[in-house]
Amino acid sequence: MSAARKTIRLPQTLHMHRGGELKQVQLAYESWGELNERGDNAVLIFTGLSPSAHVTSSPEDPSPGWWEEMVGPSRPIDTNRYYVICFNSLGSCFGSTGPDTCIPGTDQPYRLSFPVLTVEDIAQSAYMALPCLGIWKLHSIVGPSMGGMSALAFAMMFPGYSDNLVLISSAPRATPFAIALRSLQREIIRSDPDWHGGNYPLGEGPIMGMRLARKLGMISYRSAGEWQQRFGRERIAEERKSGDPFCIDFEVESYLEAHAAKFTGQFDPNCYLYLSRAMDLFDAAEHGGSVAAGLGRVDVKRALVMGVETDFLFPLAQQREIAEGLRRDDREVSFEALDSIQGHDSFLADMDRFRPVIADFFD
Amino acid sequence: MSAARKTIRLPQTLHMHRGGELKQVQLAYESWGELNERGDNAVLIFTGLSPSAHVTSSPEDPSPGWWEEMVGPSRPIDTNRYYVICFNSLGSCFGSTGPDTCIPGTDQPYRLSFPVLTVEDIAQSAYMALPCLGIWKLHSIVGPSMGGMSALAFAMMFPGYSDNLVLISSAPRATPFAIALRSLQREIIRSDPDWHGGNYPLGEGPIMGMRLARKLGMISYRSAGEWQQRFGRERIAEERKSGDPFCIDFEVESYLEAHAAKFTGQFDPNCYLYLSRAMDLFDAAEHGGSVAAGLGRVDVKRALVMGVETDFLFPLAQQREIAEGLRRDDREVSFEALDSIQGHDSFLADMDRFRPVIADFFD
Numbered sequence: 035m036s037a038a039r040k041t042i043r044l045p046q047t048l049h050m051h052r053g054g055e056l057k058q059v060q061l062a063y064e065s066w067g068e069l070n071e072r073g074d075n076a077v078l079i080f081t082g083l084s085p086s087a088h089v090t091s092s093p094e095d096p097s098p099g100w101w102e103e104m105v106g107p108s109r110p111i112d113t114n115r116y117y118v119i120c121f122n123s124l125g126s127c128f129g130s131t132g133p134d135t136c137i138p139g140t141d142q143p144y145r146l147s148f149p150v151l152t153v154e155d156i157a158q159s160a161y162m163a164l165p166c167l168g169i170w171k172l173h174s175i176v177g178p179s180m181g182g183m184s185a186l187a188f189a190m191m192f193p194g195y196s197d198n199l200v201l202i203s204s205a206p207r208a209t210p211f212a213i214a215l216r217s218l219q220r221e222i223i224r225s226d227p228d229w230h231g232g233n234y235p236l237g238e239g240p241i242m243g244m245r246l247a248r249k250l251g252m253i254s255y256r257s258a259g260e261w262q263q264r265f266g267r268e269r270i271a272e273e274r275k276s277g278d279p280f281c282i283d284f285e286v287e288s289y290l291e292a293h294a295a296k297f298t299g300q301f302d303p304n305c306y307l308y309l310s311r312a313m314d315l316f317d318a319a320e321h322g323g324s325v326a327a328g329l330g331r332v333d334v335k336r337a338l339v340m341g342v343e344t345d346f347l348f349p350l351a352q353q354r355e356i357a358e359g360l361r362r363d364d365r366e367v368s369f370e371a372l373d374s375i376q377g378h379d380s381f382l383a384d385m386d387r388f389r390p391v392i393a394d395f396f397d
Numbered sequence: 398m399s400a401a402r403k404t405i406r407l408p409q410t411l412h413m414h415r416g417g418e419l420k421q422v423q424l425a426y427e428s429w430g431e432l433n434e435r436g437d438n439a440v441l442i443f444t445g446l447s448p449s450a451h452v453t454s455s456p457e458d459p460s461p462g463w464w465e466e467m468v469g470p471s472r473p474i475d476t477n478r479y480y481v482i483c484f485n486s487l488g489s490c491f492g493s494t495g496p497d498t499c500i501p502g503t504d505q506p507y508r509l510s511f512p513v514l515t516v517e518d519i520a521q522s523a524y525m526a527l528p529c530l531g532i533w534k535l536h537s538i539v540g541p542s543m544g545g546m547s548a549l550a551f552a553m554m555f556p557g558y559s560d561n562l563v564l565i566s567s568a569p570r571a572t573p574f575a576i577a578l579r580s581l582q583r584e585i586i587r588s589d590p591d592w593h594g595g596n597y598p599l600g601e602g603p604i605m606g607m608r609l610a611r612k613l614g615m616i617s618y619r620s621a622g623e624w625q626q627r628f629g630r631e632r633i634a635e636e637r638k639s640g641d642p643f644c645i646d647f648e649v650e651s652y653l654e655a656h657a658a659k660f661t662g663q664f665d666p667n668c669y670l671y672l673s674r675a676m677d678l679f680d681a682a683e684h685g686g687s688v689a690a691g692l693g694r695v696d697v698k699r700a701l702v703m704g705v706e707t708d709f710l711f712p713l714a715q716q717r718e719i720a721e722g723l724r725r726d727d728r729e730v731s732f733e734a735l736d737s738i739q740g741h742d743s744f745l746a747d748m749d750r751f752r753p754v755i756a757d758f759f760d
Contacts, residue, residue, distance in 0.1 A: 146642055150642065207630060208630075209621055209624070209625055210621075210624040210625060210627075210628040210629065210630065210647065210648075210649035211616070211620075211621035211624050211625070211649075213630075213647050213649055213650065214612075214615075214616050214624065214649050214650070214653060215616060217647070217649075217650045217653070218609065218612050218613060218616065218653070220643055221609060221612070221643075222585065222609055224643060225605050225609060226588075227590060242588050246581065246584060246585055246588060249577075249581050249584070250581060250613070252577075253574070253577050253578060253581065257574075258572055258573075258574035258709060258712070261572070261573040261574050261577065262572055262573060262574070264573075265573040266573065267570060267571075267573070267576075267680060279509055279513065280583055280584075280587060280670060280674065283677075284573065284576050284580070284677065285573075286573035286574075286576055286577050286580075287576065287577070287580045290577060290580070290581070307643060311643065314646075314647065317630060346621060346709075349621070
């Protein structure tokens with residue numbers, strides 16, 4: 035744990051969106067820049083499923099963050115101008131309360147006794163934490179992927195709290211195709227005998243299940259076109275082959291293997307299951323009877339909604355639907371469809387296309 | 398085993414495309430209609446990965462076949478006019494020699510000692526079997542999906558043997574995206590402890606791995622748009638839920654579960670692994686130095702190449718590439734891009750669109 039990571043204890047019990055409650059909730063966070071005197075320069079960033087609160091480097095933690103090129107001094111979200119905060123999502127495993135943390139007053143982790151997690155709970159917990167940081171209003175809420183769902187939930191639940199809203203490669207609700215992919219990832223993890231019904235020793239557990247789920251994740255995060263360009267039918271060198279009749283043969287298989295190896299051991303499997311399902315459960319229509327009515331609750335001055343054509347997990351049509359739903363006569367709503375070939379992950383991979391759009395919005 | 402299934406023993410040793418050999422190869426097959434006196438009305442159908450030779454019903458086996466509406470009396474491939482033959486692919490588990498059959502002279506199945514299987518071997522074994530049926534030339538070769546790869550391999554390896562070629566939702570070589578999906582399916586099966594390195598008791602084995610691989614298969618065989626229409630965010634009835642926090646909740650999850658349950662136990666896992674890899678390995682470029690040169694070896698009078706826009710496993714651009722590669726001044730080559738929403742499986746699911754095109758070609 036780096037010196038950049040700080041922790042807030044929520045002052046009240048968190049009543050969960052689908053029932054149940056959490057007491058003594060902790061949220062890990064990092065922040066960059068300074069809150070100005072008027073208190074109107076705070077930018078709240080929600081994360082995708084797997085990142086920590088370490089969005090970008092700082093003197094306290096010089097390691098590169100997950101959105102290093104986007105956030106920092108003189109970067110598109112300029113920490114010389116803005117006070118930027120990111121919480122590790124409720125339910126995640128990088129310092130915040132989640133299935134891997136202990137039930138207060140016990141030495142037993144929640145595991146599957148953790149209540150059903152929703153992105154509304156992620157938004158609610160952030161909302162409850164902000165006053166502890168002296169924040170009573172936001173300049174902007176920004177969220178890519180699952181973070182966009184959390185940001186949208188926040189904006190629907192607390193209209194008027196933020197002047198600006200930036201939703202990137204996100205969705206007002208999951209498609210059945212995205213649900214199928216995530217449901218299968220969860221089943222792969224749960225089918226690993228080492229999952230033990232959620233009762234694995236923390237830090238160990240279903241390593242193979244997590245590896246395979248991560249590979250399926252990578253397949254859903256990128257695009258066929260990108261891989262055609264990058265890998266085609268390239269083979270790995272003969273000397274790297276194991277000789278096993280089904281060993282890694284193509285470069286694309288080696289690429290997936292490397293990503294899977296990097297991921298496992300880093301992320302708690304039960305946390306993964308809860309966060310993954312939270313994305314399936316999110317539906318803007320629950321906030322008003324229809325997606326349009328849910329989006330109608332949002333009260334911001336400006337909004338930017340963006341995505342890419344090659345994203346099949348959070349398809350562009352869903353970004354268009356959000357943008358249409360946010361449009362008002364007195365509101366500036368931009369919709370940006372980018373040409374990136376890296377699929378859903380483009381907001382992390384194609385910085386040359388994403389940076390200028392975000393920079394323009396914040397300028 | 399039905400009375401419709403017959404078996405041929407290949408008269409010669411089969412020398413495999415990537416090395417190794419198989420002796421005393423058996424191929425199961427079914428046939429419909431009669432070979433005419435000129436011997437010029439034989440239609441050879443190659444199958445996709447999972448079907449048996451039971452393309453359509455017959456008096457000997459009245460159960461519906463996998464392409465029941467396409468093949469039969471007065472159907473698009475009209476068994477009143479054509480003598481239709483389908484072999485269970487070499488390496489498959491419905492009566493043909495494969496990893497689940499015994500090494501000649503022993504009571505031990507091949508398992509992983511089976512040589513590397515390619516679609517060229519499937520084509521070669523069919524070619525060697527045809528004379529046993531009195532067939533020395535073909536009216537047509539027809540193949541959907543993996544069957545299209547086998548059909549194309551046959552046409553490149555034995556130019557002039559068939560007058561007509563029909564390739565449906567197929568590819569001249571697998572994309573890295575398709576390879577990634579299939580590689581992950583294979584790894585899921587191999588990671589199931591019940592696979593036992595391929596040495597499971599036949600008829601048992603990695604049930605869970607096969608279930609999960611089948612679910613991933615279904616995800617890759619259909620399309621996001623179809624599921625949006627069919628399922629949206631429909632939930633299953635409360636009383637069908639198990640109470641487990643990650644139990645089936647959405648209808649799309651229940652649909653995958655039903656398909657997985659139907660598949661497992663039917664298909665031998667080692668056979669699945671070999672056939673799946675055969676698709677990854679196929680590359681028309683091996684037959685001439687480039688895909689175009691490989692396609693240049695094909696010598697037919699007419700060809701029909703078809704596919705659907707929503708297929709992301711065998712994308713339409715690959716069908717277009719085949720059609721372009723087959724075009725000659727003196728050859729009738731049709732390319733048909735259909736509007737079906739059922740993705741790769743459309744050739745099985747959207748018969749109303751596929752039937753007339755095939756019927757026209759055979760008329």
